[in-house]
Amino acid sequence: MIKFSEKQLKIPKLMRPVYLATVGMSKFDRAFPETRTEELCIDALTAAADFVKMTPSELKKYIHTCYYGHFADHFGDQLLGEAVIHDRLGLDPLGNIGVKTGGATGGSAMWEAIKAVASGYSDCALAMGWERMDEVPTDEGNHLISAAADKDWETPLGHIYTGYYAVMAQRYWKVFGKEEESFRKTMAEVAVKNRGYARMNPHAHGPMDITVQDVIDSPIVAHPLRVLDCCLMSVGSACGIVCDEKTAYEITDKPLRIYLGAGSHTLRVADRRDMKIPLLPNENKGQYDDLGKRFPGGDRYPGFSSFLAARVAAYYAYHMAGVVDPTEDLDLVELHDAFTISDIQTYEDIGIRPYGEGRDYIESGDAYVINPNTKKPGKLPSNPSGGLIGCMHAVGATGLMQIAEIGYHIWNRWDEIHEPIEKWKAFGREKPKDWTSLQVKGAKRALAISHAGVGSHVTCTILMDPNNLIKED
Amino acid sequence: MPKTEEEKGFVEVINGRYKPRGKFHIIEANQPIFDKDTGKLAGVTNPRDMTYIHSYGGEAIFFESLGKGKLMATRCDNEKCETRGSIYQPFRIACPDCLRKMTVIDMTEKARKTAKIHSFIITHRSGAFNMLAKPIKFINVEFDDVVTILMSYLSVGEPEIGKRVVPIFRTKNPTYTITDLSFVVENTPESDLPEGFSY
Numbered sequence: 001m002i003k004f005s006e007k008q009l010k011i012p013k014l015m016r017p018v019y020l021a022t023v024g025m026s027k028f029d030r031a032f033p034e035t036r037t038e039e040l041c042i043d044a045l046t047a048a049a050d051f052v053k054m055t056p057s058e059l060k061k062y063i064h065t066c067y068y069g070h071f072a073d074h075f076g077d078q079l080l081g082e083a084v085i086h087d088r089l090g091l092d093p094l095g096n097i098g099v100k101t102g103g104a105t106g107g108s109a110m111w112e113a114i115k116a117v118a119s120g121y122s123d124c125a126l127a128m129g130w131e132r133m134d135e136v137p138t139d140e141g142n143h144l145i146s147a148a149a150d151k152d153w154e155t156p157l158g159h160i161y162t163g164y165y166a167v168m169a170q171r172y173w174k175v176f177g178k179e180e181e182s183f184r185k186t187m188a189e190v191a192v193k194n195r196g197y198a199r200m201n202p203h204a205h206g207p208m209d210i211t212v213q214d215v216i217d218s219p220i221v222a223h224p225l226r227v228l229d230c231c232l233m234s235v236g237s238a239c240g241i242v243c244d245e246k247t248a249y250e251i252t253d254k255p256l257r258i259y260l261g262a263g264s265h266t267l268r269v270a271d272r273r274d275m276k277i278p279l280l281p282n283e284n285k286g287q288y289d290d291l292g293k294r295f296p297g298g299d300r301y302p303g304f305s306s307f308l309a310a311r312v313a314a315y316y317a318y319h320m321a322g323v324v325d326p327t328e329d330l331d332l333v334e335l336h337d338a339f340t341i342s343d344i345q346t347y348e349d350i351g352i353r354p355y356g357e358g359r360d361y362i363e364s365g366d367a368y369v370i371n372p373n374t375k376k377p378g379k380l381p382s383n384p385s386g387g388l389i390g391c392m393h394a395v396g397a398t399g400l401m402q403i404a405e406i407g408y409h410i411w412n413r414w415d416e417i418h419e420p421i422e423k424w425k426a427f428g429r430e431k432p433k434d435w436t437s438l439q440v441k442g443a444k445r446a447l448a449i450s451h452a453g454v455g456s457h458v459t460c461t462i463l464m465d466p467n468n469l470i471k472e473d
Numbered sequence: 474m475p476k477t478e479e480e481k482g483f484v485e486v487i488n489g490r491y492k493p494r495g496k497f498h499i500i501e502a503n504q505p506i507f508d509k510d511t512g513k514l515a516g517v518t519n520p521r522d523m524t525y526i527h528s529y530g531g532e533a534i535f536f537e538s539l540g541k542g543k544l545m546a547t548r549c550d551n552e553k554c555e556t557r558g559s560i561y562q563p564f565r566i567a568c569p570d571c572l573r574k575m576t577v578i579d580m581t582e583k584a585r586k587t588a589k590i591h592s593f594i595i596t597h598r599s600g601a602f603n604m605l606a607k608p609i610k611f612i613n614v615e616f617d618d619v620v621t622i623l624m625s626y627l628s629v630g631e632p633e634i635g636k637r638v639v640p641i642f643r644t645k646n647p648t649y650t651i652t653d654l655s656f657v658v659e660n661t662p663e664s665d666l667p668e669g670f671s672y
Binding site: 003033034077137139140141142143144145146150151152153154156157158159160161162163164166167168169170171174221222223268269270271272273274297304 | 506508515516519521527529532536555559561563565569591592593594595596598599600601602603604605609611612613620621622623624625626634650651652
């Protein structure tokens, strides 16, 4: 049984408030055979400059240190790829560092940038992420991804990461989903929603107008996961620039407050030991005493069915920002929907629903921009970007894309990024005739989860309009 | 095309250093990549054929024992450790709490008597360099009194949560990798085991 000390559970404190001043992202796609990675990074930084009506040269003059998220060096046969990008962005001789935490790399790059500003080391820091997974044959790519598992104990078993991950899905499916057809449909609803939202996003690489039955009929990957339950594998870049208060207001008249908590758990699921469920602010002591009774097999926490790292990241971030109940206190979320089922697991880990009841977030309609049951705005829309399933999963960029997307809603500028026909044309994509704004009206606070693999690293970023903070500094 | 015996690379440790012999890479020239529509150059291929040399360190006894038909685990025996007595499978060298080197124990019998499936997945997909037959039946195996859950693969039978399984070992021509350990459902006749494996 693992126990945490009080010192380990200390709520992180930023030495001064940190603000998100601007964000940007490139087009995302499965492959860019005629584009170098640096071109995509330049696109993202240029978009961030455009967003605050500056030239890239003007914006760069504020940047003091740089934090680069690029996970899979071995895909590109290029070590120190960060130095290549840093040079091509014309940011030498500023200090820079690479950050690698699997699928959470984007969130972790932002974590480092925030700490640099909070500590006073920098007044303005760049967090930029990218990934390039299109430049090896697919089976070799599968091997390279499996190298993110334990090379002695897991990788030789098939060289296929999905296999190491899907055993967790299987356990959740059996224990908490009870193998019910209705739960299978709820999983599919996540894919339908996110791929549908991606249709309104010109940056997205996997938009689809599909039905629940399409998902259930799609080819099997590893039971219960089918092709349309799984995220995309993408190429692209995204960035965010964080500052102290004074610098932030020099760049823009509307910066957003940013908080971030991070957690971790074992690289191998095999190494997870049992523990008591750490409680979030909206949960009560004893609430889960009968969890194993209600869901036989569900008494082993975190077991294979929960992501402890997500829970711990949310624990730190909620206490930092004063969030008590995410559904009440926040206006939207962008979650790491690597698979439909892991998306549902995350609803529980971050307290949107109690453990065992994640499916209700979808079934109630709360997770939609417009609740399909009531036809009114959903209580806490999830992944209007399309998420990893519909928009992209360019690993190092993903967490930063999510932060950018929730920012656009709070800035009330989502339409400006997603609507212009010129952008659809420039990206070579056809704007749907039924294009609809997904701007969450009146959004003031939002959250983004960046998550690695089987849950080895997770970050929880919270953005707030500075006039709508929950907690006084 | 597999390498001939002469082309294979071998490594020994001599006087505390790795001593490679044989061929470790075969050089292959790069090729241009053209856009079929425009005829213009888009990039180049960069072929690589490399061999990594890797130490098992304190886990070597685990991998060596598989070929001898034994499943080794570790147990923390530090009297001052708050999780003393915990048994770990996967075998880990040091206790995750006190960081003391743990005691190596033979848990073959425990595995034979108590192994059961915690979760599983069947996949028809694999990555490059996979040596296992497809479909691969991944299983996660729990044992009595062991605090962790081992990942392995089922060679005979159909996986099911809670089903009893028994370890088998590649004792003939072991590869000294984790694939030398597999499981079969209880009561599988020895004659049904895959080539090279025994109970």
